Amino acid sequence: MDNRETDDIQDTEAPEGFALPRSRQANERLHALIPGGAHTYAKGDDQYPENLAPVISHGRGAHVWDVDGNRYIEYGSGLRSVSLGHAHPRVLEAVRREIDRGGNFVRPSIVEVEAAERFLATVPTAEMVKFAKNGSDVTTAAVRLARAVTGRTRVAVCGDHPFFSVDDWFIGTTPMSAGIPAATTELTVTFPYGDLAATEELLTRYRDEVACLILEPAGHAEPPPGYLAGLRELADRHGCVLVFDEMITGLRWSEAGAQGLYGVVPDLSTFGKALGNGFAVSALAGRRELMEWGGLRHSGDRVFLLSTTHGAETHALAAASAVQTTYVEEGVTARLHALGERLAAGVREAAAAMGVGDHLVVRGRASNLVFATLDEHRRPSQEYRTLFLRRLLAGGVLAPSFVVSSALDDADIDHTVDVVAQACAVYRKALDAADPTPWLAGRPVKPVFRRLV
Template identity: 55%
Template sequence: MTPASRPPDSPKPALPQQRSDRLGPRFGFAESNRAQRRLHELVPGGAHTYARGSDQYADGRAPVLTRGLGARVWDVDGNCYVEYGMGLRAVTLGHAYPQVVKAVTEAIGLGTNFTRPTVLEEAAAQDFLDNVPFADMVKFAKNGSDVTTAALRLARAATGRSLVAVADQPFFSVDDWFIGTTGMDAGIPASVTDLTLRFTYNDLESLRALFAGHPDGIAAVFMEAATATAEPAPGFLQGVRRLCDEHGTVLVFDEMITGFRWAAGGAQSVYGVAPDLSCWGKAMGNGFPISALAGRRDLMELGGLRTDADRVFLLSTTHGPETAGLAAFRAVVRAYRDTDPVAAMERAGTMLARGVAELAADAGLSDQIGTTGRPSCLIYTTRDADGAPSQAYRTLFLQELVERGVLGQSFVTSAAHTDADVDHTLWAVQQALPAYRRALEQGGVHGVLRGRPVAPALRRSAAPRREA
């Protein structure tokens, strides 16, 4: 697949013409719905990730997929979609990226799991540390929650403290210390969640107040340096770094999303602020399962064999060093050295944001539909007639897009998104606007939205929400 090539400052593309025959009839989902019903019988929630659940899509329009290539995916009904979100932001090079597939195939042909380290572990570790200059050591695992929890355990051991200050950002771990602070806290004792404190991103005083209220009590500050919707305010990250230094607290950056999407070296390389520890995953394997904990040598060695202190059970997993994930990671690093995937993602995102803004303006819906965020991590916004964010209108927009071959809860791009993919997406957006306007004019989505609105993935009740 050829990455989107039109630079951000080029003449704007012609917007798509109204063509109701572009895809023929609207998509059908009979086989996907049958497969989804069966999944609910076999798998709690019908999916292995809450964000992938059918409740995150319009009723009866949650495709069950069979394959992907580049920025396109196909479902069991034979429908083809331009996909966004790209494996919950885990795929930046595109599905079935040839060099990654080749590297993994060659590696697994030599065996996947052994009783001793392999040379691949040494090579992958060196690749990682060459890529992330603020880190001295790295340890690989398989998912983000494992490495974030390991980072917290390490910080607590190093400081002798129990509290963790967490930015008010969406997600850090499925483990009790974080998930117990969300709406899905069943089964988690308060004695655990009481140790997790919250502060406001981009509000240095809110963090300063936590330190003042808990002197010598905070082991770690946990945060994303930036998010899809918020860049760090001038001086904020530097201020967090100073506060952590003043109080002897470990600063941990979560690079799950920003790593290989903001830059190959993560957000820390973009903003020039060094964390003590950082946690990586998602795009580092282009969809293959691999994660990493990296950081200062004096901290990381507490989990090793070269320390006189009480040892930390840092990470010890059977599948952490299996060869497929490590080979995928090394191929990703090579791709970022040889090409510029971040620039390609940002070009496609910039084109898309521009086009959506123009279409919404032409339809008189600029106050209701738009995009926000970094071009490589774009999300769309949906608002009601009063300009308030609306899950009901979001579901309506999802419904109209998926029926026209655009799949995603966001507009998060990959380097595989071509000009043609963006043009098709803009056509689908244009075709979705009349239904959106009709709902606004009648005062709600009833009769236009076929089913219930989507609800937050992390919520206390499983019951579907209905429009008021």
């Protein structure tokens, strides 16, 4: 397939003829120099069908081009970080303005206070904010602060949510725990999402030991009625800190995140991903009483909260401010929901028409859609995911998820649904054969968290 800078996507009927020779060579170069072949495991070529992992040349709006010259409609851009589309002009204008003025100084820049003011105006449930470069730094800072404030050591994480940090307190709980002392892992306990009774039992079992409850306030399903308010009450009653990880929900649920939508205020919250539209910026925000423990205006022990050389680079903070302004002024969150609803309806209709509606399942809030691929017994299947991804790629759709950006238009959605329908026709054939192997053309894709390569 050759779509060099064209709008026509060809060869959707014959993925066997779809090859990525330059991407394959680039992947070999990546693996020779970079452990895992990528700087994020979720971007690894093991997440894609064998020899069909595009290496990106550039992106614009909702589209990306690989080094072979093929154009794709892209979903889940930058692992959900690019929600306005690539090279967004309003964001780039703000970034270029600051780059021309210098980016990192020996003292704080005025941009830092302006970015903080912009953030706290967008997320008025928080009273102070500190910026960093990635989500792991700010979630770990939240845990450290909670431990300092409470004098407790245990951390309770929601076991139904996939990721919180690359740091030992969390990664030690995953199958990729090599190199992490058991003594560290034992200090992290888990609670189930949506189950207040089980969480209270955990807090009672470890009475006066749990420093914080940390969770994504919402996931692929809406919070049960009263659940977040119930967690707030449990945290208060047991004297622990309530932390919302808003890496995904921030801006996508509402401009003020899930806390702004559901009306439950955490003690601390963390933001990232959509905050910078691809530029490296994250934020720890929360109650002044807690955040000041990391400052200079208190009389207690000092907490090494966050201290990063590049955490306040002016261009990244300018990007964050421009992103938030764009969301508020242009109603981006509402647009994401509208696009997602159109896409979800189209995919579900196409899957049902091809007889696989019970096997290709679209889940999640409209602004954050994912899909599950189920086998003939309706069990999650990496093999059927591989089959589905192969067909999407051949049709010019790069979609590890169906998470939308606001740069998509109706034509992009319509084309995606057409390609999904063609993929579902093959999916039906594989289900009828009770064996997707003939359609895989190689090993199946693999889960990110696994003990062995």
